[in-house]
Amino acid sequence: MKLLFVTSEMHPLAKTGGLGDVSHALPLALHHEGLDVRVLLPGYRSVLSQLKQVEPVCTLDALAALQPQARLLSAQLPGTRLPLFVLDCPALYDRPGTPYQSPAGEDWEDNPQRFGVLCHAAAWLGGPRSTLPWHPDVVHCNDWQAGLVPALFKLQEGSGARTVTTIHNLAFQGNFDPAWVSRLELPAYSFHMHGVEFYGRLSFLKAGINYADKITTVSPRYAQEIQTPAFGCGLEGLLQHRRGDLSGILNGIDSAWNPGRDPALPARFDARHLIPGKAQNKALLQRALGLKQDPAVPLLGMVTRLTYQKGIDLLLEALPELMRLPLQLAILGSGEAEMERRLLTAGTTYPARLSVTRAFDENLSHRIIAGSDLFLMPSRFEPCGLAQMYAMAYGTPPVARSTGGLADTITDCTPETLSDKTATGFLFENPDAAALVTAVRRALETYAVKKSWRPLQRSGMTRDFSWSRAARQYLQVYQTL
Ligand code: ADP
Ligand code: GLC
Numbered sequence: 001m002k003l004l005f006v007t008s009e010m011h012p013l014a015k016t017g018g019l020g021d022v023s024h025a026l027p028l029a030l031h032h033e034g035l036d037v038r039v040l041l042p043g044y045r046s047v048l049s050q051l052k053q054v055e056p057v058c059t060l061d062a063l064a065a066l067q068p069q070a071r072l073l074s075a076q077l078p079g080t081r082l083p084l085f086v087l088d089c090p091a092l093y094d095r096p097g098t099p100y101q102s103p104a105g106e107d108w109e110d111n112p113q114r115f116g117v118l119c120h121a122a123a124w125l126g127g128p129r130s131t132l133p134w135h136p137d138v139v140h141c142n143d144w145q146a147g148l149v150p151a152l153f154k155l156q157e158g159s160g161a162r163t164v165t166t167i168h169n170l171a172f173q174g175n176f177d178p179a180w181v182s183r184l185e186l187p188a189y190s191f192h193m194h195g196v197e198f199y200g201r202l203s204f205l206k207a208g209i210n211y212a213d214k215i216t217t218v219s220p221r222y223a224q225e226i227q228t229p230a231f232g233c234g235l236e237g238l239l240q241h242r243r244g245d246l247s248g249i250l251n252g253i254d255s256a257w258n259p260g261r262d263p264a265l266p267a268r269f270d271a272r273h274l275i276p277g278k279a280q281n282k283a284l285l286q287r288a289l290g291l292k293q294d295p296a297v298p299l300l301g302m303v304t305r306l307t308y309q310k311g312i313d314l315l316l317e318a319l320p321e322l323m324r325l326p327l328q329l330a331i332l333g334s335g336e337a338e339m340e341r342r343l344l345t346a347g348t349t350y351p352a353r354l355s356v357t358r359a360f361d362e363n364l365s366h367r368i369i370a371g372s373d374l375f376l377m378p379s380r381f382e383p384c385g386l387a388q389m390y391a392m393a394y395g396t397p398p399v400a401r402s403t404g405g406l407a408d409t410i411t412d413c414t415p416e417t418l419s420d421k422t423a424t425g426f427l428f429e430n431p432d433a434a435a436l437v438t439a440v441r442r443a444l445e446t447y448a449v450k451k452s453w454r455p456l457q458r459s460g461m462t463r464d465f466s467w468s469r470a471a472r473q474y475l476q477v478y479q480t481l
Contacts, residue, residue, distance in 0.1 A: 012024070
């Protein structure tokens with residue numbers, strides 16, 4: 001079977017969050033399972049500057065009306081044999097900033113064109129017009145940025161590969177002015193409620209859900225949640241309608257997230273040799289962040305996009321109460337300007353106990369996850385969440401809201417789960433500051449009892465979060481097509 005995996009991010013070439021991690025690890029895991037998989041991604045500046053041995057494949061003349069100068073390049077993911085198709089189109093992708101935004105934090109105005117062209121390139125590759133010898137049987141489309149691909153197969157190409165749409169986050173839908181329907185060469189008749197239209201706009205994600213042969217999301221719990229008004233972001237009706245084709249496959253974590261051989265860590269450790277290495281990471285982290293160097297005080301870590309999804313407002317509300325508890329908190333994050341500002345202000349209020357780093361820093365993220373005692377993730381919703389799995393693998397039990405993939409990956413600490421050694425963290429139900437504080441208190445009580453704490457850490461560290469399980473589940477989905 002030949003698979004084309006279409007994504008707008010891929011670690012380490014371009015990453016803003018978990019999609020980048022998944023788009024790196026899942027195709028590699030599928031490649032190891034023997035699948036002939038190729039990844040298509042935009043040739044952002046950061047992508048082209050990191051790739052070696054890039055070969056031109058063809059010009060995309062079929063896209064000339066959308067964008068005059070687009071061509072496909074082939075390359076391999078650095079350090080691997082995984083083949084990539086890079087969509088080279090400097091007018092769209094050779095820019096500073098993130099894959100979606102300018103350095104000032106504004107969405108690029110031509111995002112519908114930037115990702116519409118990506119979708120057209122994927123549809124060309126998987127459709128009857130392609131002149132290449134390699135034809136995918138299945139195209140795996142990720143998030144709204146690839147959402148038009150299934151629609152283009154059904155509406156324009158007439159035939160071609162089968163499609164899977166994976167929803168990593170239903171809150172990002174790619175909804176744009178209806179003028180884009182004709183600009184992106186979608187037929188006018190597709191602009192209706194059973195097509196690509198969503199509340200009067202062109203919706204990339206709705207198109208992806210409507211026209212895909214199969215739909216997946218990144219945890220079983222989220223697959224259920226998105227069929228309800230509370231989590232469905234207006235698409236719950238459509239998702240219920242398509243529930244027979246919808247499933248949840250839990251993400252894994254990349255084997256590089258291993259505290260026993262992580263080059264970012266000042267000291268390595270594993271489940272059997274835990275204590276001195278973990279303590280050294282903590283001490284050096286406290287020093288680097290300007291926190292009081294105290295081995296006994298519990299250090300809570302957070303590495304996150306700063307958005308409403310991640311419950312940053314809950315944290316801000318809980319902060320005065322949390323700062324009355326004997327703990328330290330280290331936050332690494334970037335995102336919405338107002339949340340960044342409020343957190344940085346709070347950091348100056350509690351200088352020796354609260355450290356706030358406003359950045360996207362891969363290296364520091366590893367050191368916070370390794371050096372903290374607890375990891376905080378008060379998400380309002382969480383399709384899967386990878387950071388809590390990294391934290392468990394690094395002996396840092398999470399304190400998290402019981403939602404989506406957090407509920408599916410964390411076993412809450414109770415007298416029963418503590419005694420049978422299955423507990424891996426602390427979950428709370430209500431999305432409010434009081435519930436968050438109560439969960440943190442509960443975690444601190446357990447932390448104080450070392451004969452409970454070590455098994456809790458070890459149980460998270462020895463969980464199987466490998467990608468091979470997920471890869472086999474995706475293979476099963478592809479095979480049904
Ligand atoms: P999401 O994709 O919703 O942001 P995930 O938990 O699935 O949430 O994945 C987030 C990924 O991005 C993790 O690899 C996390 O470590 C990383 N990350 C988030 N914010 C930062 C940051 N400020 N610096 C470095 N890495 C970050
Ligand atoms: C999204 C979700 C996150 C998930 C990630 C990878 O960004 O917010 O929960 O882990 O995608 O699937």
